[in-house]
Amino acid sequence: MIDGAVSGGLRLKALTKRFGSFTAAESVNLDIRRGEFLTLLGPSGSGKTTLLMMIAGFLDITEGDILLDGMSIAGMPPEKRNFGMVFQGYALFPHMSVRQNIAYPLDVRKRPKAEIEARVDEMLDLVQLQDFGHRLPGQLSGGQQQRVALARALCFAPPVLLLDEPLGALDKKLRVEVQDQLKDIHRRVGTTFIYVTHDQEEALSMSDRIVIMQKGRIEQVGTPEELYQKPRTRFAASFLGKSNFLTKDGALYALRPEKIDIAPKGAGQGPNRVSGTVRAMTYFGSVLKYDVTVPGMDEIEVDADAWRGGAPLAAGAEVDLSWSDAAAVRLERD
Amino acid sequence: MNGSPLRRIGTGWLLVLPFLALVVALFLGPIVNILWLSVTDPEPGLGNYAALVTSDNLVGILWTTIRICVITTAFSVIFGYSIAYAMVHVAQGSRNQMLSLLLVSFWISVLVRTFSWLMLLGRKGLVNETLVNIGIIAEPIEFMRNELGVLIGMVHYMIPYAVLPLLAVMQNIDGRVLSASRSLGATGQQTFWRVYLPLTRPGLVAASLLVFILSLGFYVTPAILGGGKVLMVAEYISVQILVTLRWGTAAMLAALMLFGVLALLFLMSRFMKLSTIFGGAKA
Numbered sequence A: 001m002i003d004g005a006v007s008g009g010l011r012l013k014a015l016t017k018r019f020g021s022f023t024a025a026e027s028v029n030l031d032i033r034r035g036e037f038l039t040l041l042g043p044s045g046s047g048k049t050t051l052l053m054m055i056a057g058f059l060d061i062t063e064g065d066i067l068l069d070g071m072s073i074a075g076m077p078p079e080k081r082n083f084g085m086v087f088q089g090y091a092l093f094p095h096m097s098v099r100q101n102i103a104y105p106l107d108v109r110k111r112p113k114a115e116i117e118a119r120v121d122e123m124l125d126l127v128q129l130q131d132f133g134h135r136l137p138g139q140l141s142g143g144q145q146q147r148v149a150l151a152r153a154l155c156f157a158p159p160v161l162l163l164d165e166p167l168g169a170l171d172k173k174l175r176v177e178v179q180d181q182l183k184d185i186h187r188r189v190g191t192t193f194i195y196v197t198h199d200q201e202e203a204l205s206m207s208d209r210i211v212i213m214q215k216g217r218i219e220q221v222g223t224p225e226e227l228y229q230k231p232r233t234r235f236a237a238s239f240l241g242k243s244n245f246l247t248k249d250g251a252l253y254a255l256r257p258e259k260i261d262i263a264p265k266g267a268g269q270g271p272n273r274v275s276g277t278v279r280a281m282t283y284f285g286s287v288l289k290y291d292v293t294v295p296g297m298d299e300i301e302v303d304a305d306a307w308r309g310g311a312p313l314a315a316g317a318e319v320d321l322s323w324s325d326a327a328a329v330r331l332e333r334d
Numbered sequence B: 001m002n003g004s005p006l007r008r009i010g011t012g013w014l015l016v017l018p019f020l021a022l023v024v025a026l027f028l029g030p031i032v033n034i035l036w037l038s039v040t041d042p043e044p045g046l047g048n049y050a051a052l053v054t055s056d057n058l059v060g061i062l063w064t065t066i067r068i069c070v071i072t073t074a075f076s077v078i079f080g081y082s083i084a085y086a087m088v089h090v091a092q093g094s095r096n097q098m099l100s101l102l103l104v105s106f107w108i109s110v111l112v113r114t115f116s117w118l119m120l121l122g123r124k125g126l127v128n129e130t131l132v133n134i135g136i137i138a139e140p141i142e143f144m145r146n147e148l149g150v151l152i153g154m155v156h157y158m159i160p161y162a163v164l165p166l167l168a169v170m171q172n173i174d175g176r177v178l179s180a181s182r183s184l185g186a187t188g189q190q191t192f193w194r195v196y197l198p199l200t201r202p203g204l205v206a207a208s209l210l211v212f213i214l215s216l217g218f219y220v221t222p223a224i225l226g227g228g229k230v231l232m233v234a235e236y237i238s239v240q241i242l243v244t245l246r247w248g249t250a251a252m253l254a255a256l257m258l259f260g261v262l263a264l265l266f267l268m269s270r271f272m273k274l275s276t277i278f279g280g281a282k283a
C-alpha cells in the first residue's frame, strides 16, 4: 500500500435528493466499508451521479445524512471533504501540464516544493506515465488522460475516491485494459473506491460489492456473486446478466440461460422439464444461444456450452429443457 | 459534379470577384492614398514623420491618447469581466434580459450617451446640483471637461465591447473542470485564480485588443467631455484636416495609427492564435 488509508468508511443514512417535485434519490441507506471497491450500477437516470455528487458535496442533501468514520459531513463544502473525484470526461485542467495537473491538489494545500515533486513522480509511476509529465492534456490519448485524472485525484491520498463512469469514453479493448490497471491501483493504494457505471460486466469484474440502483432507490446490494446467483428482484436479475422468468405456484423465479440443459426431445432428464421448439440458434464461439418456444410460457433463452454441449441443434428442432431445483431462484418481488 | 477542386476554387473566386474589386477600390484605395499623402504633402519626403520626434506638441498628444486608451481598456475589461461573469452564472431568463440590455446599449448613439454624461455629471448636472443643494459639497466637483470625464465616457461606451468576447469564452468553460478543482481541495478563490482566470485569458486578450483599438479612434467623447482640454489623436487629425489644412500631418498620424494597430495584432499573434481569440473558442 502506498498510503495506508486510515479512514474511509462512509455511511449514508436515508439520503434523499429532490429536484422540485422529482425525487432523484430516495431514502438511500448504505454502509461503505473502508478500503472497499463499491460500484453503483444502474440504468441511465437511476440517480448514480446524484448520489455521488451528494457524497462529494456538490449537491445539497434534501434529507438524510452522510457520515465519514462516524462524523456527519453533510453541509461541508467539497474542498473540505478531501475526497478524490474522477469526473466523466476527466475534467483535466487544459492549461496545465500533466505534472501541474497532478500537483494541483498539493499546490493548493501549499505543501513544500520538494514533497510535491516527489509525490508527483510517485503518482506518474503509479499510472505509468513517467514520460508524459510535460505534455498538455490535449496532447494525450483518452486512456492516458483518464490515468492523469486518476493520478491527480489520488495524489493527496484521499480516504475516498469517487469515480463517475471514468471509462465511459474509452473503446471496448482499452476499457478492459484500464479496468485491470484500476483494480491493481485500488489494491495498492487501499483507498475506498466508489465507482459509478452502467456497464454490468465492468461492475461484475471489478467490484467487491455492487449496489444496483433503479429510479433513485437501491434495488439490491451484495458481492458480484451474491447478486448474480441470488437476485432478489426481477430488475436485479435482468439488469445484472440475462435471465428467464417463470411463475410456479404463484411465485416468480429467475432462471439464468446457462443453467438450463437442452437436449433433443426425449433425451431430457432432471426434476424440472419442459418441451419446446428451437426458434433460433445463434453462434457466439464459446456459447450457443437458443431461443426456444415452449407452449404456455414466455420464450426461453438457453446458453449451451459450444464445446461440451454436443452437436448444435438447428432451428425447428424439437427439444427438452431441464434444470435443477437450485437453478431457479425465487424472487421476492417483481 | 466533376471537375478538379482547383477549378471549383476558380469558380468561387469568380463569384466573389466583383465584391473583391469593390473592397479593394473603396477600402484599400483610400488607405494607399493616405499613405501616399503622408509622404508627399506638403513636400515629398519623410518630413511629416520627422515631426514625431521634433514636435513636443505631437508627442504630447500621442502620449495622452495612449494613456487614456490604456486606462480605458483596463477599466472596461475589468467591468466587462464582472458583467460577463454575472451573465454566465445567473439563470437563463435573467441572462437573456441582460443580453438584450447590452445590445440595446450598442444601438444608442455615442452622441446621446456622451451628452447624457454631461447632464448627469456636468457643473450644473444632476449629481453636482443635488450634492450642492443638500450641502455635502460647496463647489461642484469637476467630473467633466477634463481627463476624468473623457475616461468615464469612454469606459461606459466600451464596456459592452469588452463583455461580448469574454462572454463567449466563459460560456465555453466546462463546469466540471471547476468542480474538479474544488474536489481537489481548492477554495473558490483558488479555483478562480488558478483555473477560471487562465481559462478566460483568450477572452481577456480579445476584449483588451478590441477595446484598445476602438479607443484609439475615439473622437466624439473626448471632444465633448474633454471640453477641448484633452486632445486625442482622432480629434487632432480632424483639426488638421478641417481647420489648419495640414493634410500631410493628418495622413501621417492616420498611417501611424494603422501601423500601430497592425503591429499590436502582429505581436499578439506571436503569443496566441488570433483565430482562437476572435473565434472565442477554447484555448
Ligand SMILES: Nc1ncnc2c1ncn2[C@@H]1O[C@H](COP(=O)(O)OP(=O)(O)OP(=O)(O)O)[C@@H](O)[C@H]1O
Binding pocket: A019, A022, A023, A024, A042, A043, A044, A045, A046, A047, A048, A049, A050, A051, A198
Ligand atoms: N439538476 C437537476 N435538476 C432536475 N433533475 C435532475 C437534475 N440532476 C439530475 N436530475 C434528474 O435526476 C435523475 C437522476 O440523474 P443522475 O444524473 O443521477 O442519473 P445517472 O444514474 O447518473 O444517469 P447516467 O447513467 O445517465 O449518468 C434523472 O432523472 C435526472 O433527470
Ligand SMILES: [Mg+2]
Binding pocket: A048, A049, A050, A164
Ligand atoms: Mg451519471
